[in-house]
Amino acid sequence: MVRTPLTPEERLRGERLGRLLREARGEHSMVAVAASAGISAETLRKIETGRAPTPAFFTVAALAGALGLSMDELLGRCALESVESEASAEPAVVPLIA
Numbered sequence: 001m002v003r004t005p006l007t008p009e010e011r012l013r014g015e016r017l018g019r020l021l022r023e024a025r026g027e028h029s030m031v032a033v034a035a036s037a038g039i040s041a042e043t044l045r046k047i048e049t050g051r052a053p054t055p056a057f058f059t060v061a062a063l064a065g066a067l068g069l070s071m072d073e074l075l076g077r078c079a080l081e082s083v084e085s086e087a088s089a090e091p092a093v094v095p096l097i098a
Contacts, residue, residue: 006053014053016078017060022048024067036066 006014021044025033034044039059046052047063064074 011050011053013078014047014055015050017053017055017074018048018050020074020077021063021067024069028067033063033066037062039063 025048030044030048031041034041037044037059039062043052043055043059044063047055047059060074061071064071
């Protein structure tokens with residue numbers, strides 16, 4: 001099975017998710033959170049670093065539960081961060097046709 005390449009937006013979304021999960025984990029160990037979610041510490045590490053930018057829904061749900069986050073809160077935080085990053089992006093330069 002050949003996997004289609006991820007779009008830049010999918011990669012950024014995965015990085016945002018990883019960053020939010022890492023922040024929510026705080027000082028808890030990666031091993032403890034992963035065990036609580038029923039996944040391997042390696043899987044959590046890949047998600048947090050963006051190397052696994054499209055984790056399965058149930059994996060994200062399990063991590064949210066282990067971290068005390070609701071899926072709505074996680075989605076809201078991902079969307080908010082997305083809007084903030086788009087707002088801070090440089091505006092596209094549109095050439096004028098003479």
